[in-house]
Amino acid sequence: MAPIMYELISIADDTGPQPYQNDMQQHRHGVLRFEPEPYSKKLLPNSSGKIHCKVAGGASPTVTWYLNDLDPLPEGVTSSNGTLMISEAKKSHSGNYTCKASDGDQNITATITLDVVVAPKVVEPIAGQQVHVSVGQNVSLNCVATGDPAPTTHWDRNRTVLLQLQEGVDIEGGANASNSRLLLLNNGTLLIRNTKEEDSDRYACTAGSIAGFDRKELELIVHPESTGVAGKAVLVSISVAGAYMILVLALMLYCRRRRLQRRQRGEKMELEMAEGREKLVEEGEDKQKVTVNGAPAQNGRLLPHDKDSGADNSEVSGISRASKKSGQYDQLTVPRTLITEQITLGRGEFGDVMLGKIDISQVRKLRNKDEDGEPQLKPVLVKVLTTKDEVQLAEFRRQLDLFSRIRHEHLARLIGLCNEAEPHYMLLEHTDWGDLKSFLIATRTPEENAEYIARVGAAHGPPPRDTRAVPLAPAHRLALAGHLAAAAARLAHKRLTHRDIAARNCVITSKLQLKLSFPALTRGPNSHEYYKLHDQVIPLRWLPFEAVMEGEYSTKSDVYMFAATIWEIYTKAEMPFAKLNDNSVLERLKSNTLEWSIPESMPERLAALLKRAWSRSPTDRPQFTDISEEINTIIQEMTSENASQHSQDKIEQDL
CATH class of the missing domain: 2.60.40.10 (Immunoglobulins)
Structure with a gap:
C-alpha cells in the first residue's frame, strides 16, 4: 500500500496548487x-x-x-x-x-x-559640598534637579529620609510650619532654623522620576558660637542702643530744666495755655479712635472681619454625588484632550499602558461645575482598552468598579474614563516616582546588585544604573508594609479582590507613600513575571495553589500575594524563586514543595505573619484586618525601641 499512497500523493502534486495543499503547508509551519x-x-x-x-x-x-x-x-x-x-x-x-x-x-x-527620556540630575548641592554656619543661625540647603520628565525631590539626613511626620520637621504650609526647626519648602529647599551643633551631619538630596534617580550629598558643619565678626556686630549693636538711651535721658532732663526756668520767669500762664492746647489735641485723637460693634475703625471704615471659608471639599462632595448615581460610567467621563505628555510604558491585558499628565483642576470643574482655577498637572496612568474579548472586557469593568468604589490614601484613585470614542481609556492616579519595583531596585548598592546577579543569573539582573536612591531604613520598610496592608484591608472590607498584588503594581511618592495600583504590564519590561496557563496570563510566582489550579480568587489569595510583595520589599525587588523556571515553580506548587525563604533583615514577628499568609489552605491564612493590626503593633514597638535607644544615647552623651 505504501507505493500506491506515494503515487496518489504524486498525482495530487501534479494537479497544481490546491487549497488543501496550502492548508497543509500552513499547518506544517x-x-x-x-x-x-x-x-x-x-x-x-x-x-x-x-x-x-x-x-x-x-x-x-x-x-x-x-x-x-x-x-x-x-x-x-x-x-x-x-x-x-x-x-x-x-x-x-x-x-x-x-x-x-x-x-x-x-x-x-x-x-x-x-x-x-532624560534621567534626573541633581545640580545643587554639589557632591562633597561643605556648608559652614554658626550656632543660632538659619541655613537654607537648596536642592535643584533637572530631567525629562521633571523629577521630584526629597532630603535625607545620614540616609534617613526627612518626612513631615518626624519630630521637629514640617512642610511649607503645614500645621506646625512656623514652629518646626526643619522646614521642607515646596521649591525643594531644606530650611534649618536656629542651628545647633548636633545639626552637623551629612544631608543629601534625591531626585527621582520614571527615568531614574540621582542623589547628591553635602556636609553641614555648625560651629560653636564665637566672638569673631558676629560677636563684634553684637557689641556694636549694644553700644549704639546704649548711646541712644543716654541721649534720650539727656533730652528729658534738658526739657524739664527749661520748664522750671520758664516758671521762675513768670511765664506760667503761657505754659498752661500751651499745655491746654496739647491736651485738646490729645482728646481729639482719642475721640477718633471709636469702635463700632466692638471692631476698631480705621480711616472712617471698619476693619473687615476674617471669614472662615472652611476646607475645600468640592472634589470629595463631587465624588459623593457621583457615587449616589446609578452604576453607569457617565459621571466618570473625562475628555482625552486633557491628557498630555503621554509616554508608553508597555502593554497590559487590555492594550497599551501609558503615562501622561492631566490637569486636575479641569477634572474638578467638569465634576462640580466650578470656576476655572490654577492648572494642577498631575501624573496619570492610562490603561487603553483595545481588545474585544469578553473575558478581558469583564476584567476591565471589574477593575473600573474596584477603583471607583473605594477612596483610600494608599489606593490609587480613579481619575476618570475616556469613553467618548474608541479606544476607551481608564485613568488612574500615578505618582512622581513611579512603580515600587523600580524604586526598590534603585535602592540596591552595587555590591547587592552584583551578588543578586551572581546568585540568580544575568537573565534576571536589572540593567546597571549610574545613580541610585537612598537605601530604605527598617522603619521605612515597615511603613510601606503598613501602607499596603491598609489598602488591602480596605478592599477586603468592601468584599473586593485585587488579584495581582505585587511590587510592579504598586507606586510610590517622593515622600515614601505607597499606593496600590494596577498597571499589570503583562507584555513589556515585566513580561517575565507572568505565565500563560490555559489561555490566561497569570502572575504565577505570586499566586497560591487554588488561584493557579482552580481559578479561585478571594481575599485569602490576595493575602498570599500581599505576603509575596512584602517579601519583595525586604529583598529589594528580587524575583520570587528566581533560580527556578516557570514549569518548576508550577510543579512545586502542585506538589506543595514550594518554600519561601525569609530575608535576614525581616523582623521575626513579621516573618511569622508571612509564613501564615503562605499557608496552603486559605482558611489558615490571616485576615487583612489582623495583618494590618499586627504590622501597626510591630511599628509601634520599633518606634518605642528607637525612642528608648535615642534617650539612652543622649544620657550617655551628656555624661
Missing part, C-alpha cells in the same frame, strides 16, 4: 506569530538600545521595521534580522515604530513606542 511580542522601551539620550521582533511559524517570514506605519526609519535607527537598533538615542528618535512580518500568505504587525 504553524500560524505566523510574535514570540514574544515586541514591547515599548525608554532610552537615555546618547545611549544605545535594541528592540527585538522575533517571529515564529510561517514559511520563511520576512520581518521589517517602519516608523509609524510605513515611513522609513529616521537617521541613526536601523533594522537587521528583525531587530530595531538605536546607536545613539536622540529626542528626535521618540515615536511609534511598527514591526511587520510576512510569509506571503500571512501578515502580522506590532506597534511599539520608543521614548528618549
